[in-house]
Amino acid sequence: MKIPTLRIYTIAYLIFLYTPIVILPIFAFNNSTAVAFPLQGFTTEWFYNIAHDDVLFRALQNSLIVSSISSVLSATLGTFAARASTRYKFPGSGPLMGLIMLPMVLPDMITAMALLVVLLSIGIKLSLVTIILGHVLICTPFSVAILTSAFQSLDKSLEEAACDLGEGPVSTFMLVILPLVMPGIISALLISFTISLDEFIVTNFLGSGEPLLSTFIYGQLRFPKYVPNIMALGTVLVGVSIILLTLAEFFRRRGIAKTGSKDTGGFL
Amino acid sequence: MSSEKPTMIEFKDVHKYYGDYHALRGINATIKAGEFFSLLGPSGCGKTTLLRTIAGFEGISSGVVLIDGKDVAGIRPNHRPTNMVFQSYAIFPHLTVEQNVGFGLRKDPRSKEDKARAVDEALAMVGLAGYGKRAAHALSGGQRQRVALARALILKPKVLLLDEPLSALDKKLRENMQVELIKLQRQVGITFILVTHDQEEALVMSDRIAVMFEGQIAQLDSPEALYRLPKTRAVANFIGTMNFLPAKILSEAGGIAEIEAAGLGRMALNVEKQVTGAVSPGGATVGFRPETATLLFDTQEATDRESMATVEEVVYYGDMTYYDVKLDGTAEPMRVSMRNVFGRPVLDIGTRTRVGWSPGALVLFR
Ligand SMILES: Nc1ncnc2c1ncn2[C@@H]1O[C@H](COP(=O)(O)OP(=O)(O)OP(=O)(O)O)[C@@H](O)[C@H]1O
Ligand SMILES: [Mg+2]
Numbered sequence: 001m002k003i004p005t006l007r008i009y010t011i012a013y014l015i016f017l018y019t020p021i022v023i024l025p026i027f028a029f030n031n032s033t034a035v036a037f038p039l040q041g042f043t044t045e046w047f048y049n050i051a052h053d054d055v056l057f058r059a060l061q062n063s064l065i066v067s068s069i070s071s072v073l074s075a076t077l078g079t080f081a082a083r084a085s086t087r088y089k090f091p092g093s094g095p096l097m098g099l100i101m102l103p104m105v106l107p108d109m110i111t112a113m114a115l116l117v118v119l120l121s122i123g124i125k126l127s128l129v130t131i132i133l134g135h136v137l138i139c140t141p142f143s144v145a146i147l148t149s150a151f152q153s154l155d156k157s158l159e160e161a162a163c164d165l166g167e168g169p170v171s172t173f174m175l176v177i178l179p180l181v182m183p184g185i186i187s188a189l190l191i192s193f194t195i196s197l198d199e200f201i202v203t204n205f206l207g208s209g210e211p212l213l214s215t216f217i218y219g220q221l222r223f224p225k226y227v228p229n230i231m232a233l234g235t236v237l238v239g240v241s242i243i244l245l246t247l248a249e250f251f252r253r254r255g256i257a258k259t260g261s262k263d264t265g266g267f268l
Numbered sequence: 269m270s271s272e273k274p275t276m277i278e279f280k281d282v283h284k285y286y287g288d289y290h291a292l293r294g295i296n297a298t299i300k301a302g303e304f305f306s307l308l309g310p311s312g313c314g315k316t317t318l319l320r321t322i323a324g325f326e327g328i329s330s331g332v333v334l335i336d337g338k339d340v341a342g343i344r345p346n347h348r349p350t351n352m353v354f355q356s357y358a359i360f361p362h363l364t365v366e367q368n369v370g371f372g373l374r375k376d377p378r379s380k381e382d383k384a385r386a387v388d389e390a391l392a393m394v395g396l397a398g399y400g401k402r403a404a405h406a407l408s409g410g411q412r413q414r415v416a417l418a419r420a421l422i423l424k425p426k427v428l429l430l431d432e433p434l435s436a437l438d439k440k441l442r443e444n445m446q447v448e449l450i451k452l453q454r455q456v457g458i459t460f461i462l463v464t465h466d467q468e469e470a471l472v473m474s475d476r477i478a479v480m481f482e483g484q485i486a487q488l489d490s491p492e493a494l495y496r497l498p499k500t501r502a503v504a505n506f507i508g509t510m511n512f513l514p515a516k517i518l519s520e521a522g523g524i525a526e527i528e529a530a531g532l533g534r535m536a537l538n539v540e541k542q543v544t545g546a547v548s549p550g551g552a553t554v555g556f557r558p559e560t561a562t563l564l565f566d567t568q569e570a571t572d573r574e575s576m577a578t579v580e581e582v583v584y585y586g587d588m589t590y591y592d593v594k595l596d597g598t599a600e601p602m603r604v605s606m607r608n609v610f611g612r613p614v615l616d617i618g619t620r621t622r623v624g625w626s627p628g629a630l631v632l633f634r
Contacts, residue, residue, distance in 0.1 A: 155356060157354040157356050163325075163344070164323060164345045165346070165351070166346045168344075179362045
């Protein structure tokens with residue numbers, strides 16, 4: 001008999017990948033501070049705890065502020081860069097794009113340290129603003145990558161047609177280009193938001209001590225009695241992520257259906 | 269008939285370089301108002317480039333382009349009195365049919381109702397009445413093309429530019445659209461400039477055709493003149509088929525040229541009507557179209573002159589048979605096309621046959 005090696009491998013891989021995520025909600029409802037089997041009974045105490053944790057609330061607030069602003073900025077910058085690189089050929093455009101994409105492969109440590117040194121040496125105080133700065137730097141390459149493919153699949157004659165029909169460059173962009181690359185922009189926003197939300201190194205280096213979700217969680221994990229709280233928080237985050245991704249995929253598919261373009265595969 | 273019409277577009281020694289590549293090499297031409305004008309030529313000869321210099325998508329390196337008497341240098345496409353039907357149709361996929369057609373009316377000061385009526389009229393004109401609410405991306409190729417036409421014509425441009433608008437359609441639909449486009453052009457009276465690499469399409473549709481090779485206009489004439497008296501062998505070969513035989517000019521006087529051609533013998537040609545082109549170093553050539561010669565069967569009389577030949581190839585097309593025959597004393601086979609008539613046999617390869625021809629149908633390339 002033939003051994004279904006590939007199938008076994010695939011199943012093992014999926015188990016390895018998702019077991020930790022499945023464990024998360026299990027222990028979030030487990031009535032014990034120790035993360036261990038056997039389970040001790042059902043409780044919602046941990047959720048109650050996190051709902052009434054002021055520091056967590058501040059961290060969440062800060063994270064939402066930082067991630068929202070970072071993702072909007074990086075998607076905007078990404079739009080500009082992707083547009084420029086796909087439509088205009090100018091001297092040095094190749095190396096320039098390389099430099100923009102570099103933070104994607106550069107270790108975050110390096111980016112974070114370099115930024116820290118520069119910021120301190122020119123006398124800028126660390127704050128949420130400096131964190132946003134760092135996050136934009138890290139997220140923008142991902143936005144550029146996603147948006148470049150969106151702009152590349154845009155037929156140039158659509159722009160020319162709009163111009164031919166009397167529209168200037170700005171209204172052409174607003175009326176034709178933007179609606180057609182919107183699915184790409186939404187993807188870029190979402191990816192950037194996610195990257196920014198769980199970014200730890202830059203947040204830790206460039207923060208002023210104000211808690212953000214990632215640094216907060218890291219801090220809490222050092223105290224065993226808080227671990228179940230983190231389990232509960234993680235469960236909430238997983239839930240929110242699933243909802244967000246589902247929404248994004250819904251809008252992406254609707255966009256594709258509306259314009260009749262080919263489905264080139266999103267991230268779901 | 270078109271000679272008294274005013275000039276709509278004029279090219280004066282237009283050159284265009286893409287980097288080092290010389291894409292347009294001294295274009296001189298005038299296109300008249302209300303004319304159906306075609307730019308015809310093989311791929312890469314610069315047809316699209318020339319069209320785009322009219323629309324304003326390409327600047328020119330030197331020379332002048334005048335539209336309706338005005339130098340359009342530096343004027344952007346959105347401020348030119350031209351509209352374009354793109355090869356890909358460039359239908360906005362996120363809009364409905366009526367939003368597409370009404371796209372150019374955004375800055376129009378008319379009321380919303382008037383604009384809606386204009387859109388309906390434009391749709392009716394291209395045979396798409398009632399399609400307004402459809403999603404544009406769900407249309408067929410032929411329908412998209414009509415939407416693109418309506419979208420351009422609704423703005424009542426002075427010139428409509430069409431870049432191979434029919435090349436994406438299948439043969440049947442293409443032939444229908446050719447007729448519809450001609451009708452539409454007569455109806456609206458707008459100057460149409462059509463880019464095509466399909467000689468048949470150009471012949472069928474145009475008042476005048478500019479045949480382009482390698483960035484230059486090789487000949488600009490009516491379809492009939494192009495077919496009957498092409499200026500160069502290249503033009504003759506691009507428009508239809510022509511057979512060529514080496515020839516010698518014996519004398520030329522009083523508008524009559526005495527020549528001698530291989531396989532055909534001596535004859536006199538009318539210089540004005542039959543002699544063309546600049547003197548070529550390789551010597552003169554006579555040419556004739558396949559349909560101007562006939563194979564003579566049995567005792568059939570020649571209408572004019574006749575020569576002996578051998579059948580080398582037979583291509584049967586149902587209504588027509590194409591014979592490749594080698595005239596005695598020549599090296600290359602000539603093509604002769606014969607309409608098939610009931611009761612007449614198709615000749616076999618190797619048959620000796622008489623070929624009837626007429627000096628009046630020949631063209632001499634100097
Ligand atoms: N943007 C460009 N940059 C460089 N070269 C170009 C550009 N556009 C066209 N060319 C070159 O100019 C020449 C003429 O191009 P053009 O598109 O006008 O040809 P065409 O006659 O329309 O051919 P086709 O029938 O293939 O459409 C071609 O050799 C083409 O490679
Ligand atoms: Mg072309």
